[in-house]
Amino acid sequence: MSQEPETEGIVMARWTIDQPTVRTLDGIVALRVRIVGGHVNILPTDDPVTFEVSDIVGEPILATQEAGILTITYEDLTRDGFMERLRPSRLSGYRHVSQRRATVNLRIPKDCPVEVTTASASVVAAGLSGKTTLRSASGDLTLDDVGGEIEVSTFSGALDVRDVTGSLHFTSANGGLAVAGGQLSDLSAKTGAGQLLADVDVSGAGRVRLATVSGDVALRIPAETSASVELRSATGTLDSAFGLDRQDQRGLSKLRGKVGNGIDPAHITGTTVSGALSLLRRDPEAPAAIPEGRNGQ
């Protein structure tokens, strides 16, 4: 059951949600979700925004609509600095924070910018084309058919992406990144121990920067790609399906060179400390890594 909106002025609405609730809203131009555990599911729609909150454990969820921004979070986490406010010294005021769970299902316009922060909740988002910002400590994140500008940070959560376009920035301590299919103009991924796997097209003049400490890196690009490539590793294996010059020194191996003769080459760099690094070639006749199961439900 939700309380009736407490309207403050014209554009502000608030709902305190402690029971499964569905709402339909007009005029949403941006979405912010900050929850702890549970699930966040986001799908596109041309209709007015729908949100549903269910499986609520712990504190009630607070949803607000203000100036076109739909925010779904907790009463005591509404201000900026979610993370900041959760430092131990400030934690005494937030009892049982970590037990909180909720499932948040959303349908939003596809170009709506989205910012989701979770501690352990998983996030699934599909069909978005605006700016997508995801942060999670341990939640696993899944993006399908997402374009535009994508920024993802995790501690240990993995990011799985399929059919991506635009730019993708991934930063993680322990989480891995896997990208299957799509075309990126800017791919930047940094992780400590996570694996980085990507099978994508790289736009002309695009940039790919992959770095890990111990995680293995495998990048597969179309055979016809034009790019300047530099792969470096302190102690990891380097290999390439393209003809690149190898330089080995103590504590540093390099593979570098040019791939293809296009006029607008991309720039590809890979750096690891101990992770293996592979640059692979996808032959023209081979299908991109789009699988058996599209829409196979």
Place this chain on the structure above:
Amino acid sequence: MSTIFGHGRLRLYLLKLLEENPRHGYEIISLLRDRFLGVYSPSPGTIYPRLARLEEEGLVTHEEVDGRKVYRLTEAGRAELNRRSADLDDLERDLTDSVRDIARAVQRDVRDTIGTLREELKSVAGDARRQERDRTRDAGTHDPHRPQEAGAGADRGAATGPDSGDDAEDVWSRASREGNDGSAHDDTWWHREWERLRHSFVSWGNTDSQQVRDLERTLREFTNQIREAVRDAGQLSGTATTNLRQMLDETIAVLRRDLAHWGPTSPGTSTDARAGTDSEPDPGSADAGDATSTAADTAATPDPQDPPAEAKEDGHGRSDSAQPGT
């Protein structure tokens, strides 16, 4: 999906769509299709007769605009919608249930794709590695510093580390095993990898002292945090979740800052072998402080883009034991 629209619910939903805006028939069809990601795709033969019936009932009316019928809700239609608002709530709940269903399907689907890709790249990478070795071997004197057979061996030895086998496949199976189950990393493995990072970094000796100290401290704390987090991961207790959250915040900031500076020094920049002599990876007892100050004392101007003329990580010569041994 189609059961969602049993018992007159499609009728109700049509009223709802028309309450939001006057729409023409095709718009209604495409809205329904989009809403269900193509899973429910009503035909004109379904929609137009229903609109006609709603009009007979006086709930909607239409006007011709540019030769198309644009339907709008009447007052009677609005009243009907209000009268059935409870049903509408139920319907919307079911609709968002299907958001969850679709999201689950998407997640499962993407995971399958990634799994397939992972397998595929694993085998292709193995091939590429073999080809690379063959190429190196064929090239013969391609790299005078690297004897052919030993070169291939060092390649693999370096990657798999001192206590893994020689088989390049090991790297992949090890990595995917550890990568797949997310939090359940082996404590020892973690420690070893982070120690290795620290030593590699320090031995590159290419940053100013403050930065090295920061990194040292960060990594040391981080290693400990990770070990604790891993230990607690089985039963995500309140404390563990809180700690994870904190670590996320700090780690991201730290990674952002430090990763930008990863990398070897520029050619001609001096590196100091002393850093290397301390860099024996010994996860159990490595003393970060010593290594830090050594590197810090001899630090040169950082240039993250360029490699060092020579990185003196190893006390050993070039051989299979490129990573000196635990």
